[in-house]
Amino acid sequence: xxxxxxxxxxxxxxxxxxxxxxxxxxxxxxxxxxxxxxxxxxxxxxxxxxxxxxxxxxxxxxxxxxxxxxxxxxxxxxxxxxxxxxxxxxxxxxxxxxxxxxxxxxxxxxxxxxxxxxxxx
Amino acid sequence: xxxxxxxxxxxxxxxxxxxxxxxxxxxxxxxxxxxxxxxxxxxxxxxxxxxxxxxxxxxxxxxxxxxxxxxxxxxxxxxxxxxxxxxxxxxxxxxxxxxxxxxxxxxxxx
Numbered sequence: 216x217x218x219x220x221x222x223x224x225x226x227x228x229x230x231x232x233x234x235x236x237x238x239x240x241x242x243x244x245x246x247x248x249x250x251x252x253x254x255x256x257x258x259x260x261x262x263x264x265x266x267x268x269x270x271x272x273x274x275x276x277x278x279x280x281x282x283x284x285x286x287x288x289x290x291x292x293x294x295x296x297x298x299x300x301x302x303x304x305x306x307x308x309x310x311x312x313x314x315x316x317x318x319x320x321x322x323x324x325x326x327x328x329x330x331x332x333x334x335x336x
Numbered sequence: 337x338x339x340x341x342x343x344x345x346x347x348x349x350x351x352x353x354x355x356x357x358x359x360x361x362x363x364x365x366x367x368x369x370x371x372x373x374x375x376x377x378x379x380x381x382x383x384x385x386x387x388x389x390x391x392x393x394x395x396x397x398x399x400x401x402x403x404x405x406x407x408x409x410x411x412x413x414x415x416x417x418x419x420x421x422x423x424x425x426x427x428x429x430x431x432x433x434x435x436x437x438x439x440x441x442x443x444x445x446x
Contacts, residue, residue, distance in 0.1 A: 260437060261376075261425050262437060323374075327381065
């Protein structure tokens with residue numbers, strides 16, 4: 216079982232940067248998990264943001280964040296990151312990290328409780 | 337890419353069956369058998385209910401089943417229970433190596 220805890224959310228000005236983190240525990244093999252970021256704007260549906268392979272060698276992004284957001288991981292610290300640059304009001308959302316050890320990029324079995332990012336002046 | 341299309345809401349009485357549809361394109365649902373369904377109760381994180389069209393993770397009741405035909409996937413919940421009331425989201429892997437979610441369907445148990 217993998218437990219995930221997000222942190223780093225808060226209020227950020229448009230055009231500025233913010234980094235959110237996701238700490239994993241409960242499994243000694245965080246490096247076996249493909250990890251995702253998914254966001255949910257207030258009162259809205261889920262939107263997939265990005266995914267990273269076990270070792271960080273492969274990453275894919277949604278068009279809405281490509282070139283602005285960067286997903287990364289530190290397997291020695293069991294932590295996933297999302298660096299958010301040049302943020303926009305439409306980036307306001309709860310950001311969830313999610314992972315899966317099946318080897319597939321499309322199954323999200325474990326989810327954190329999310330961290331709220333508000334982009335506002 | 338646009339989100340997958342789901343009905344905004346469905347409802348049913350306890351014991352009945354309901355089906356939620358999820359329509360995509362030949363670049364996502366129609367391209368792979370990689371459709372998943374997630375349940376989200378208010379104020380909680382999503383929970384994986386179905387993966388690869390019709391497989392259930394351990395612990396998910398067999399009242400939940402999935403299917404796919406062409407560019408449309410479906411989730412059927414039989415023997416509806418009050419605890420099933422939640423939002424349901426479909427997702428699909430795409431030919432672009434990305435994941436696409438549906439807009440979500442609110443299930444009301446009458």
